[in-house]
Amino acid sequence: MVFSLSEIIQIGITVLAIGFIFSGYIKKPKTYDDIESYFSGGRFSHLFNWEDFKFSTMIVAPAIILHEFGHKFVGMALGHHSYFTAWPTGLGLGVVMRLIGSRFLLFAPGFVNITGNVTASEMAIIAFAGPLVNLILFAASWAALESGKFRKHAKALHISKTINMWLFLFNMIPFGPLDGAKVLRGILALI
Numbered sequence: 001m002v003f004s005l006s007e008i009i010q011i012g013i014t015v016l017a018i019g020f021i022f023s024g025y026i027k028k029p030k031t032y033d034d035i036e037s038y039f040s041g042g043r044f045s046h047l048f049n050w051e052d053f054k055f056s057t058m059i060v061a062p063a064i065i066l067h068e069f070g071h072k073f074v075g076m077a078l079g080h081h082s083y084f085t086a087w088p089t090g091l092g093l094g095v096v097m098r099l100i101g102s103r104f105l106l107f108a109p110g111f112v113n114i115t116g117n118v119t120a121s122e123m124a125i126i127a128f129a130g131p132l133v134n135l136i137l138f139a140a141s142w143a144a145l146e147s148g149k150f151r152k153h154a155k156a157l158h159i160s161k162t163i164n165m166w167l168f169l170f171n172m173i174p175f176g177p178l179d180g181a182k183v184l185r186g187i188l189a190l191i
Contacts, residue, residue, distance in 0.1 A: 002076075003084075010086035011065060014109045018064055019057030021094040021107060023048070028055035029155050047099065059156055063137060063163050064109055067171070070133035071112040075126045080118055082126075086110040124186020127179040131171045138164035 003011075028051045068084050075082030087110045094107025114126055141161035144150045150157060172180040 007084050010110065011084060014086045014091065015057060015061045015065060017091040017095060018061045018109060019053045020048070021091075021098045021105070022056035022060045023052040024098045024101070025105060026056040026059060026159060027052050055156070059159050060163060063134060063160065063167055066133050066137065067130040067167060068110060068112050070129035070131075071114070071126055074129035075112065075114045075118075078118075078122050078126065080114050080116040080122075080126075082112055082114050084110060084112050120186045120189035122186075124183045124189075127182035127186070131168045131179050134164040134168040134171070138168060 027049075072082045072084055087108055090108030090110070094105065094109070097105055097107070112126075112130075114123070118126070138161055141157045141164065145154060145157045145161065171178055172183070174180040174184040
């Protein structure tokens, strides 16, 4: 089985949390003919807007979830049991920062556990797979923007391009538990 029921539930919770967290930072573009948006809202409308939630979820969740799937599927391809685990503390931190209206965002949604006897070079390959997915998503967004065929979705593609490049760069920092540190350890083990 590729995904256990527990993983599917944790992925779903992570996607919903990501959508909520980023809906405070990424807003769906408003159009002049969207009269309803001028009159909608209520006492807590600043905390949750369905359209912003959908928009931010469609842009950010694939960047984060597919990054983790990169780790998972490469780990599986190398013969290791690999499973996604949501990190409630990391997600909770992001939710709290969103609720208090923080301009700064810090959160860690989850991670992929790789079990078995994993060599340093295998771990480097598994670690690089996640950021590589973000680099591919960046390139796809960039190519779609450059083609000029997706003008209606230009803002979403631009945000996707930016987020995926930041995820690639951040995760490749060779420090602590970040993917870049695991890649560096694998490279050093080969030398």
